[in-house]
Amino acid sequence: MKIAVNKAEVTKLKPADESALGFGKILTDHMFMMEYEKGKGWFEPRVQPYQKLSMDPASMVLHYGQEIFEGLKAYHAANGDVLLFRPQENAKRFNRSAGRMCMPPVEEELFTEALRTLVDIERDWVPKSAGTSLYLRPTMIASEVGLNVHASNTYLFYIICSPSGALYPRGLAPIRIYVEDQYIRAVKGGTGFAKTGGNYASSLKAAEEAAAKGCEQVLWLDGVERKYVEEVGSMNMMFLLDGKLCTAALDGSILPGITRDSIITLAKDMGIPVEERNIAIAELMEAGKNGKLQEAFGAGTAAVVSPVGELTYKGESVTINQGKIGALTQKLYDTLVGIQYGAQADKHGWTVKV
Numbered sequence: 308m309k310i311a312v313n314k315a316e317v318t319k320l321k322p323a324d325e326s327a328l329g330f331g332k333i334l335t336d337h338m339f340m341m342e343y344e345k346g347k348g349w350f351e352p353r354v355q356p357y358q359k360l361s362m363d364p365a366s367m368v369l370h371y372g373q374e375i376f377e378g379l380k381a382y383h384a385a386n387g388d389v390l391l392f393r394p395q396e397n398a399k400r401f402n403r404s405a406g407r408m409c410m411p412p413v414e415e416e417l418f419t420e421a422l423r424t425l426v427d428i429e430r431d432w433v434p435k436s437a438g439t440s441l442y443l444r445p446t447m448i449a450s451e452v453g454l455n456v457h458a459s460n461t462y463l464f465y466i467i468c469s470p471s472g473a474l475y476p477r478g479l480a481p482i483r484i485y486v487e488d489q490y491i492r493a494v495k496g497g498t499g500f501a502k503t504g505g506n507y508a509s510s511l512k513a514a515e516e517a518a519a520k521g522c523e524q525v526l527w528l529d530g531v532e533r534k535y536v537e538e539v540g541s542m543n544m545m546f547l548l549d550g551k552l553c554t555a556a557l558d559g560s561i562l563p564g565i566t567r568d569s570i571i572t573l574a575k576d577m578g579i580p581v582e583e584r585n586i587a588i589a590e591l592m593e594a595g596k597n598g599k600l601q602e603a604f605g606a607g608t609a610a611v612v613s614p615v616g617e618l619t620y621k622g623e624s625v626t627i628n629q630g631k632i633g634a635l636t637q638k639l640y641d642t643l644v645g646i647q648y649g650a651q652a653d654k655h656g657w658t659v660k661v
């Protein structure tokens with residue numbers, strides 16, 4: 308399918324101060340858009356001026372939450388290239404999410420071509436200072452009008468872009484994590500592996516309560532026994548336990564992060580043993596007390612790697628690596644960021660030039 312391009316006549320002033328970009332607050336001049344109708348498929352793929360959606364208040368997404376999204380970034384390399392990181396993986400995951408939510412797939416080729424066409428047009432919006440990037444948000448919503456519950460027969464697919472600032476202007480600062488033992492995020496058979504808005508809506512309550520207790524993130528336990536660690540807000544969790552890098556196995560309730568997958572590959576390249584398995588919270592707290600929990604960090608596109616300095620579970624806290632970022636965490640961060648910005652050899656062929 309050919310992507311039409313309709314350029315904006317007036318463009319916004321780009322922020323002069325890249326240190327004040329923040330995350331997701333500024334939207335660019337253009338967006339990608341296409342529509343879907345059952346029987347007809349996807350049609351009129353196009354890049355158009357960024358604009359408001361006009362929707363009927365009875366549109367199904369607004370009532371029953373049939374919605375999925377993706378998140379990835381475009382990076383400005385030192386040689387002037389603009390790079391995407393493993394966008395095919397976002398396309399694949401988007402279609403797995405679509406399958407779970409009874410939504411139509413978007414051909415992988417079209418998904419990645421849409422990203423490339425849009426980013427090419429918004430090239431000047433990709434910020435250049437260290438650690439900054441252009442965040443990309445592909446989204447699909449159910450647009451059929453009606454209050455009867457069923458899978459919508461019409462959808463919108465769009466991509467919007469937002470220049471985002473360096474996450475760690477002062478270096479990687481370890482965060483405090485609250486291990487949630489009341490609320491749950493997902494269960495096997497549910498929608499945990501899908502990137503769908505509802506998973507986030509239901510997580511807000513625990514996040515607010517954790518924030519009130521002085522913790523930046525919630526670590527979710529499994530929904531059945533509340534015994535095994537799953538993931539945090541929008542990051543998968545990694546633990547360096549007695550020399551082995553351990554992370555929860557993908558069992559249906561965990562979001563299969565592309566950062567998670569990349570970190571596992573990089574750690575194996577470095578000769579670090581990696582274990583994908585059930586990790587009991589009791590095991591972690593015990594390891595925290597006897598010194599075997601050497602490092603812990605979250606992994607996700609937004610923050611890349613987020614070191615964890617403290618875990619609090621049922622009123623008890625353990626400090627990890629004296630509340631400082633660990634050596635392996637720092638090395639994995641540097642390596643991954645180096646590849647993403649084209650500063651380090653990309654031997655797995657992960658980056659895609661726009």
Ligand SMILES: *Cc1c(COP(=O)(O)O)cnc(C)c1O
Nearest residue numbers: 541542543562564565566607608
């Ligand atoms: C997006 C997301 C992640 C991280 O995935 P990446 O592909 O690494 O960005 C982890 N957990 C949840 C719940 C997410 O939505």
